[in-house]
Amino acid sequence: MDSVKNNEMPQEQPADEAPLSPPFYKRLIDLFFSPGKLGDDLAANPVWAAALILTTALIVTSIALIPPEIFVEMQRQAILQSGREVPVMPDSVMEVMRWVTPIAAGLSVFVFTFIFAGLYALIFAFIMGDEGKYRQYLAVTAHAMIIPAFAGLMITPLRISTENPNLTLNFASFMFFLSDGYLLNFFKAMDLTSIWSGLVIAMGAHSIDNRRSFASAAMVPIGLMVVIGLIAARLMP
Numbered sequence: 001m002d003s004v005k006n007n008e009m010p011q012e013q014p015a016d017e018a019p020l021s022p023p024f025y026k027r028l029i030d031l032f033f034s035p036g037k038l039g040d041d042l043a044a045n046p047v048w049a050a051a052l053i054l055t056t057a058l059i060v061t062s063i064a065l066i067p068p069e070i071f072v073e074m075q076r077q078a079i080l081q082s083g084r085e086v087p088v089m090p091d092s093v094m095e096v097m098r099w100v101t102p103i104a105a106g107l108s109v110f111v112f113t114f115i116f117a118g119l120y121a122l123i124f125a126f127i128m129g130d131e132g133k134y135r136q137y138l139a140v141t142a143h144a145m146i147i148p149a150f151a152g153l154m155i156t157p158l159r160i161s162t163e164n165p166n167l168t169l170n171f172a173s174f175m176f177f178l179s180d181g182y183l184l185n186f187f188k189a190m191d192l193t194s195i196w197s198g199l200v201i202a203m204g205a206h207s208i209d210n211r212r213s214f215a216s217a218a219m220v221p222i223g224l225m226v227v228i229g230l231i232a233a234r235l236m237p
Contacts, residue, residue, distance in 0.1 A: 021045040031143055035200045038143065039207030046139035051146060052113055056106045058149035062156045063102040063165070068094050070163050071101060081237055109145065117141040120201065123220055130209040140204030144197040151193040169193055185233035190225065198222050 022030070022041055030038035072094065117138035124130040124137065151169060159167045171187040178184045198221030205217040 021047045024050045027051070027143065028146070031146060031200065035203045036207070038200075039140065039204040042139040042143065042204060043136055043207040046133070046136040048135070048139040048142040051139070051142040052110065055113065055142065055145045055149045056110050058146070058153050059109045060102045060106040062149070062153040063105045064098075065156050066160055066165050068097040068101065070160065070165055071097060073163065074165065078237070109149070113142055113145055114138065119224070120205070120220065124205050124208070124212070124217070128212070130205065130212050132205070132208040136208045137205070140201055140208070144200040144204070147197040147200065148191060148193040182233050185236040186229050188236065189229035189232040194225060195222065198225055 021027075027038055027041065030041070117140075118134065120141060121132065121134040121137040125132045125134075155167060155169065159165050168188075168191040170192060171190045172178075172184055175184060175187050178187070199218055201221045202214055202218035205220070206212050206214045
């Protein structure tokens, strides 16, 4: 009997038990240097809270570092271009903007992360028939959003020196031969770090359902960026 007990096979781990997720610092490294591995990890264990908190914190910090006077001047220029009279801005409003602007930016990126994750889930899982769940696309989107948020913090000194809080790393920097107009505005709206983020999302979509090739998955986030860029270019002065 003892020999039988000693030869008993160990119990297998339940099939529905999710594998352990890599620590967050490891996922951050994979985000920049091994997005394919990150996609596989998030597809198996879709954790998203820490990534979303970090993205929100990066956005809030980058906006809070910009003096509120720059935002006021940007609004003043927009009002002047519309031909309206510029109202006097009291000091109390400036103090409110110092706190409200970064908080509003943080809330916006927090909410839009859920919205875009739902949009990707709708397109990939429902329209294109991939085998993915909303939480998986939310995990991929939350991690991918770290890239433009981190880049925005890095170029904050440049935004302050140029007094342009909307400054991004975009294609317009290479289109110096174009004159002002709709086409140049479109390239201004095509942020390079957002495209990088979109490619990470595409890699994640491929990991969620490996029947979906990376190339076809990339067409979805890049296509959305093109549509948004075409609309944003029309709204730019």
